[in-house]
Amino acid sequence: MPEGHSIHRLARQLTDVFGGQRVRVSSPQGRFAAGAALLDGHVLTRAEAVGKQLLVSFDGADLRAGADGADGHRVLRIHLGLYGAFSFGGDASFVGASSIGAPRRMGESENGQDAGDDAEYTGPPAPVGAVRVRLVSDHGWADLRGPTACEVITAGDVAALREAAGPDPLRADGGHDDAAEFARLLRRRGVACGQLLMDQAVVSGIGNVYRAELLFRAGIDPYRPGRKIAEREATDLWADAVFLMHDGVRLGRIVTTQRDPHHPVAREDVTLDADAADIPDEATRFVYKHTGEPCPHCGTAIATAVMAGRNLYWCPGCQH
């Protein structure tokens, strides 16, 4: 499942290529036809991530639906879930507008055609497979397939959604309020901290990879109850999440081994500031999917178990 950093990247890309433009919205597959009709032909103002949810705002979208949203504001809410992914394509200006650059991974599938390589862009290709939503501007297109959630919501719904979401390490502005709030939410319950880190009401955007790696880096046993986490440990966890997840946005992949809190260089095969694209997958994480391998710190075999419905990985030797 894409974690928060990839949703932030996706939001940035959507804003870059569609922001401020009138967009045709359709549902080639048909399942989102009514929602698409509400947004079709309106200006896409911006996309943003709230935790693992993607919110795409449209100005002046249709008001026939009711009295709410008197400003004519409609928001497309998307949760990619396990299988959802966007693909993009378009002319050179479309690709050039992206702060992210060349085609790359979005969600968990490759980013569509070799956008911009064609000498002439002649419009979007015929939809392939179950395209839930298609966005089309003068210069390019985006197709969404397989999301868990895809619906049109109001400004009021967005406010409620923000209210319910825990602090987001990728929205942290450097102030201490978010760290303190995270510590409070984590430490008030007797539930295992490995489970609490996956609870979007406690912290937004952390998924299975970051949960395992953050706890390993902090030396915290995932089964330790939130209540038994010291305040300092909680604020350190927060700071590490801010650091690692911003790195994830920048690199476009999760790499937790480049800077090790315990050793200057984490692994023999990973050097500081190595080009992230050159790091082999297995070297980008300490414990995630390293079951049975020796812990790089203490040599104990990495363990695995299911927690909160997902595979958990940790070192029983140095996480307490």
Ligand SMILES: [Zn+2]
């Ligand atoms: Zn260990």
